[in-house]
Amino acid sequence: MGLKFATKLHVKGPVAVGDSRIVVQQAQGLINCNQPNLQRRLTEYEDLKMHFAAVKLIHDKRLFNQAADYLTSKTLVLGESWVLDDTVEIVHLHLVSRILEKIMRPSEIPDTPATDVVRSDQVEIGTSISESLAAAAEALMVMMRSRAEADLEFRSPVGQSEYQDECWRRIKFH
Template sequence: MLDADYQGYVLSFDGAAKVSTRQRSCGGILWKLPGWQVEKTEEHILEGVTVNDAEYHGLIRGLKLALMFDAKELVVVGGSRIIVQQAQGLINCNQSNLQRRLAEYEGLRKNVVSMKLIHVKCEFNQAAGYLTSKTLVLVGSWELNVPDEIVHLRLVSRIPERS
């Protein structure tokens, strides 16, 4: 997935749902390599969207975050096969709500010189999953600024194992 000497940014994103409350959340982590340092995270609660919408929101907001850091070369990792394959142009996007999200993604994508989009099993994307789950529990956006939680993200992320 990544060369051993890769230097740059990796974005991991996720979307989540809490069935009992019908709430959704999205989140993303911008990692800086080498060293897998957490550059910044984004977490948001979402209302009135599907789970796939939440995944797209995670991708889009994460991409906006990466662009704020002027990341022109980016590796993007997500657990939603549908979203990743639609963004890669491998499968059609037929739902109008997702077509709007895909168009927004494509508009942002033009600002990145080189981007590799990779689907991974959820077990490898647990750090982004942690953000979305905690956002659902807290029922709102929050900011990751506790050193222990940053260490936790580095420990639970198995993306480096896929490299």
């Protein structure tokens, strides 16, 4: 669903964050996909992937994204696609999510002028997506988890490479 939306915005290189390591590995072609339902989704992903220069897939634990858990559960209960348009529900999802958004600086995105990058605080809730995100269509979003809600104001945002280093450090520790 997110990649379909990204094609409408003409994003060149989206970053997709998923909480299923198996699905991420299947999409990367690292392991086989044997379930018919997932094979249909994988085929759909392969078709959508052709619209982009590159698609980056990142695995993140569901524990750190209650918003994703809620959205997935609601979709499974409804049994069909749906659109989230309730402002109160959107605000709630922003509050329960422990994943921060960081839009990369123009210098980090090759061939992207500074006018194409928008900070997340510039996007207004209640405006249409095309109005609020038109300038950010070329920007890549990198999702990262926060360590604690209390530290948010005092910590500087962590870059993707630092995030991966921290993940590997924790894996090696356990």
